Amino acid sequence: xxxxxxxxxxxxxxxxxxxxxxxxxxxxxxxxxxxxxxxxxxxxxxxxxxxxxxxxxxxxxxxxxxxxxxxxxxxxxxxxxxxxxxxxxxxxxxxxxxxxxxxxxxxxxxxxxxxxxxxxxxxxxxxxxxxxxxxxxxxxxxxxxxxxxxxxxxxxxxxxxxxxxxxxxxxxxxxxxxxxxxxxxxxxxxxxxxxxxxxxxxxxxxxxxxxxxxxxxxxxxxxxxxxxxxxxxxxxxxxxxxxxxxxxxxxxxxxxxxxxxxxxxxxxxxxxxxxxxxxxxxxxxxxxxxxxxxxxxxxxxxxxxxxxxxxxxxxxxxxxxxxxxxxxxxxxxxxxxxxxxxxxxxxxxxxxxxxxxxxxxxxxxxxxxxxxxxxxxxxxxxxxxxxxxxxxxxxxxxxxxxxxxxxxxxxxxxxxxxxxxxxxxxxxxxxxxx
Amino acid sequence: xxxxxxxxxxxxxxxxxxxxxxxxxxxxxxxxxxxxxxxxxxxxxxxxxxxxxxxxxxxxxxxxxxxxxxxxxxxxxxxxxxxxxxxxxxxxxxxxxxxxxxxxxxxxxxxxxxxxxxxxxxxxxxxxxxxxxxxxxxxxxxxxxxxxxxxxxxxxxxxxxxxxxxxxxxxxxxxxxxxxxxxxxxxxxxxxxxxxxxxxxxxxxxxxxxxxxxxxxxxxxxxxxxxxxxxxxxxxxxxxxxxxxxxxxxxxxxxxxxxxxxxxxxxxxxxxxxxxxxxxxxxxxxxxxxxxxxxxxxxxxxxxxxxxxxxxxxxxxxxxxxxxxxxxxxxxxxxx
Numbered sequence: 001x002x003x004x005x006x007x008x009x010x011x012x013x014x015x016x017x018x019x020x021x022x023x024x025x026x027x028x029x030x031x032x033x034x035x036x037x038x039x040x041x042x043x044x045x046x047x048x049x050x051x052x053x054x055x056x057x058x059x060x061x062x063x064x065x066x067x068x069x070x071x072x073x074x075x076x077x078x079x080x081x082x083x084x085x086x087x088x089x090x091x092x093x094x095x096x097x098x099x100x101x102x103x104x105x106x107x108x109x110x111x112x113x114x115x116x117x118x119x120x121x122x123x124x125x126x127x128x129x130x131x132x133x134x135x136x137x138x139x140x141x142x143x144x145x146x147x148x149x150x151x152x153x154x155x156x157x158x159x160x161x162x163x164x165x166x167x168x169x170x171x172x173x174x175x176x177x178x179x180x181x182x183x184x185x186x187x188x189x190x191x192x193x194x195x196x197x198x199x200x201x202x203x204x205x206x207x208x209x210x211x212x213x214x215x216x217x218x219x220x221x222x223x224x225x226x227x228x229x230x231x232x233x234x235x236x237x238x239x240x241x242x243x244x245x246x247x248x249x250x251x252x253x254x255x256x257x258x259x260x261x262x263x264x265x266x267x268x269x270x271x272x273x274x275x276x277x278x279x280x281x282x283x284x285x286x287x288x289x290x291x292x293x294x295x296x297x298x299x300x301x302x303x304x305x306x307x308x309x310x311x312x313x314x315x316x317x318x319x320x321x322x323x324x325x326x327x328x329x330x331x332x333x334x335x336x337x338x339x340x341x342x343x344x345x346x347x348x349x350x351x352x353x354x355x356x357x358x359x360x361x362x363x364x365x366x367x368x369x370x371x372x373x374x375x376x377x378x379x380x381x382x383x384x385x386x387x388x389x390x391x392x393x394x395x396x397x398x399x400x401x402x403x404x405x406x407x408x409x410x411x412x413x414x415x416x417x418x419x420x421x422x423x424x425x426x427x428x429x430x431x432x433x434x
Numbered sequence: 435x436x437x438x439x440x441x442x443x444x445x446x447x448x449x450x451x452x453x454x455x456x457x458x459x460x461x462x463x464x465x466x467x468x469x470x471x472x473x474x475x476x477x478x479x480x481x482x483x484x485x486x487x488x489x490x491x492x493x494x495x496x497x498x499x500x501x502x503x504x505x506x507x508x509x510x511x512x513x514x515x516x517x518x519x520x521x522x523x524x525x526x527x528x529x530x531x532x533x534x535x536x537x538x539x540x541x542x543x544x545x546x547x548x549x550x551x552x553x554x555x556x557x558x559x560x561x562x563x564x565x566x567x568x569x570x571x572x573x574x575x576x577x578x579x580x581x582x583x584x585x586x587x588x589x590x591x592x593x594x595x596x597x598x599x600x601x602x603x604x605x606x607x608x609x610x611x612x613x614x615x616x617x618x619x620x621x622x623x624x625x626x627x628x629x630x631x632x633x634x635x636x637x638x639x640x641x642x643x644x645x646x647x648x649x650x651x652x653x654x655x656x657x658x659x660x661x662x663x664x665x666x667x668x669x670x671x672x673x674x675x676x677x678x679x680x681x682x683x684x685x686x687x688x689x690x691x692x693x694x695x696x697x698x699x700x701x702x703x704x705x706x707x708x709x710x711x712x713x714x715x716x717x718x719x720x721x722x723x724x725x726x727x728x729x730x731x732x733x734x735x736x737x738x739x740x741x742x743x744x745x746x747x748x749x750x751x752x753x754x755x756x757x758x759x760x761x762x763x764x765x766x767x768x769x770x
Contacts, residue, residue, distance in 0.1 A: 057545055059478075130739075183754050187761050189545060190476040194687045195757065198750035201684060209743045342680070343559065347552060354549065409563035416556025420533060423550055 003362060007431050014369045021377075028252060031259035033376055038266035039328050041368035044352040045273055045361060046320030052359035052433065053281065054313045055293040057193045060180070062345035063200025064318045066207055066337070067176050068169030068325025073214045073335050075165035076224045077157035083147040083212075088155055090140025091212060094133055101129025144212040154215045162224045166269070166326045173322020174315045176203065181314040186307035192314075200346065207337035214335055221334040227261035229333075230254035262331055269327065270365070273320065277361045289313060290359075343412065348375065351419045357429025366430055374418070375411060382410030439594040440725035442586075446596040448717050454602040454671055456709030457609030461664035462682060463689035463701035464616065465657040471633035471696035472653040473534065475547035479555035480661070480686060485562045485679035486525065487658065488665035491518035492573045492674060493565070499575070509576040509601070511666055518666065523658035529554050530654055538650075562676050571674040574601060594725070601670040612663055613702060616656070620698065625652050633696065684746060685712070688753045694763025703764060708749055716742045 022030035043061060050056040105125045112118040145153045176199065184195035208217050233239050233254035243253035280286050292299040292306050300306050329335050348371065356367020386407040393400040422429065462484060469477045494514030504510055533550050579585075580603050583595030620626040625648075632639040632649045640646060665679065672678070689708045693700025719737035727733065740747065756763060 055545065057548060183757055187757060190548060191691070191757060191761070193476060193478075193548065194684070194691065195750075195753065198684050198688075198746065198753060201681070201746045202744075202750055205743050205746055209741060343556070347556060350549075350552060351556075406564045406567065409560050411560075412556050412563065413560030416553050416558075416560060419556060420550065420553035423546070423553060424533070424536060427546075 007362060010366055010430060027256050031256055033373055035259055035262050037369045037372045038270055039324050040352060040372045041365040042270055042273060042324035043321050043349045044364035044368040045277060046317040047349055047353045048358060048361060048364035050314055050317035051353060053289045054310055056310060056314055058196045059193050059346055060196030060200035061321050061349050062340050062342050063203035064173040064321040065325030065345055066203050066340050067172045068322030069329035069335050070214055071169035071172045072165040072223060072326050072329040073220045074157045075160050075168050076162040078159045080152045080156035083144045083155050086147050087140030087143035090136055094137025094140060097133040097136055101133060141212050154212050162330050163226050166323055169326025170319040170323040174319040177315045177318030181311045185310045204337060204340050217338055219334055219336045223333050225333050226265060226330055227258055230258045233257055274361055351415050354419055355422050355429060357431040359433030360431050363429050363431035378411040378414050379408055382407040436725040439592055440722045442592055442594040442596050443721050448713050450602055452709045452713040454605040456706035457605050458664050458668040459685055459689050459709055460702045460705035461609055461612060461660045462686040463705045464698055465660045466686055466690040467696055467698060467701040468653055468657055472629060472649060475544045478548060478551045479558055481680045481683040482555045482558040484661045484665035485676045486558050487518050487522035487662035488669045488674055489562050489566050490521035491515060491662060491666045492571060494518060495573050507577045509574055509670055511573055511670060515666060518662040519659050522662050523655050526654040526658045568676060574670050605667040605671055608667060685749045688749045692752060692756050692763055694765035697765040700763055700765035708752060711752055712745045712748045715739045715748045716745050
């Protein structure tokens, strides 16, 4: 925990700002910002592991968080017995056949000697595998999706406690990351960037269109929450008496309490992760990672297997992103594949890491708080700014309306400018690497 | 068995759209490959820059339409192209001056450039949306069809129809002209030769008196022209939505990598491969096979390998195959 007085001051300042939001705007808003900041901080930690420790450029954060979110549905939702009876086995068998096809193709590739015959054999394996898989999978999928489509139409989950979904989300994301990393690491550094960009779009496409999995764009709502909902808190006697002594409405008190519950859980996870990350960074392993980042060639000369180490850290960092994604979905209580946008889930996290200070875990956390705060507050500020600009114009003029309507896009502009300015004038960030 | 109808159907629904889409991708991928070989980084702001240039063209088009200017059978947007180019080239040169030049001076790592281009992407995205919003804007005018399904049926008497939309024909033609001019420029002019020399061996190029800043400026100018052309053609064909342009990033990169980064011919070939693969794999082949199979053996399913929503998966699969088996691409691009 090597924080200087200046770093602590920055965190304290952030706390004061949040408290001011609570006092002048509303405590609900302050808690919402706090919770999303904590989740973003975990995402930023994951990205910082990849970029700050190892110099890996991952632009598929959105995909890894979405996979984590999927884990919440698969773990916590109750299973749908009718759907399982209708086509559960067929879907499982189909998935296994798909995997078997790919494995068979790989086996053919490895066993046979290069040549036209091998290419032909691989092609044949893939075509036959595709046809068989489709024959088993297609009807099962349709049968599942036909089961009570208005509210179900999917297989459901395992019906386990929702907290379990968090580590499972991390494992899911790690699995996807392993596949991507295996393919694209060890080549040019920006190939990883393009590969991750692709996989994140595909993950979202799968979530949107495979309705048997998580209802696709129909969304899964009402997922179990790890913390009591405000509605359940309101009738409690102690909540009502607390509200009275604070002089707040009961509804407000309940939602603040519920939010604080989440904040407590998130803080525990974040503290644990930071502790682990700091330990790792200052261990021989962490020094090795930084040595690889700073000079790959000499690290290689020292006998370090750079590609393998990169794969390790890429999987680890993505797992942390998946964990954050699972936490976010369990906070919202719903999985909405349509809401995953790369600008919000991938590039904003990058701004957090760069602004906070890449290579420093505390920096990533602070960056997440600062940027999320700005992200939430820039929109009203932008509207205010636009109202100021347009105050001289006649009411109802087309230009005025257009300017007011486009205030929302000011935040993209602001984030981009913040990123560019930091990169140029303070590339080491708010809390630099030591 | 009606092979002629099958051929017409496949041309109408797959070959022509894929050819148009491939031409649009090719122009974009050429820009990526040029920036890659001269400035030596993966330009992530490519899609959004394309959107900004197209937005400028749309602005010009609306202005011209309001003035009553038109070149009737052709879309007015073509007349507004030069205006869009000037705007976008200005924008690119300003960003280069404000952002990238500093990193060139301090010889920053390629990843820092990529990061900076991410920042530029955000800003560009914001500017485009300030002007255009997020919805779809259509700016196609002029004659919609060169020949429509009905014309074709009347002339040939076939059951299956075929249409050629003017935006598609213009796309394919323009792309062809642009490519020819670009290759002439790269191979025959002094500036083009200095660009190739600089991309080939920077030190040697500097030694022989080539001004690197001039090469960089020329690269941005060409990229700007390519982007505006590609973006306008894409917009004429499919309508303008900023997010779609961002999503073009993946197929454009896939095309450039597939062809071999740094190789202009490769970018073009790669773009057509990506386009045809995307269309071919997500196309429902049922109609074609209905014509081809003997009576009574018509297929019952859609004969579609993957749903259209997974066209990114196709691009991605191509990318993975290239990375696994031939990371330098078809035309042995540079591994900088």
